[in-house]
Amino acid sequence: MLAEALGAAESVPLPSGPDTPPGFVALRQEVAKALRSTGGRPGLPDAERRKIPVTDTVWRAVSEAAKEMSKAGFHPSPAQVASVILEIAVRDMPGLVRRAEHALRASAGSKEREVSLG
């Protein structure tokens, strides 16, 4: 939409993400805010389990992020971290749709696994 509004001939997604310190801190806060305990292990309220295909590379990155975030009293699971990342991404939908389209076109045939998020 912005490309059309500006009359741009081309739009190029730039590398970004939670691999820089400020991005990771913000993600950790979002996960902490989202997880709430109703007596047992903190979970994501109103979330339902659904199957989403995820590559091994992405799953490893998410698992590492969950490990980095963990400290006394706060142990998010990789699936919970992935779920919050997806929620943040949906909030930034226009830019993400473009990047997702580029990634999907480029990644046909990559090895995927299905994980349940919730």
Add this chain to the structure above:
Amino acid sequence: MAGEIDFGDVLGAAEEGSAERLTLYIPSQDRNGVAFDPGPWIEDALKLLSSIGGGATAMPPADGAWLDLERQTLVREKVVLVYTFIDPERLEEKLSELRRYLHRLGRETGQGEVVCEFQGVLFKIRDYDQ
């Protein structure tokens, strides 16, 4: 809960922060390598972006390069980045004005390409409105 910090509260911020940065790249040479004074364009960019985000910042000149694919030449020049963190409603209101500024910049300073960056995407403008 462990890990939860509201930075706005801690800092005593007056309003919710904006995470969406809009950056304009102001060149200093035309596509033939002829220099021009970018000062007025930087001033206009600061005014325009301030109307969108409440304030704007112009960075010190950076070394820039642009590859002219048609002529197979590399234009080396000083580039000034001017950015703001947008108010989404104000950006929507000012979109036409932003377009007019960028196209005028490209047309009047003889640019092969004018770029701006928003939400992690670089927009390249090559065909300018008349």
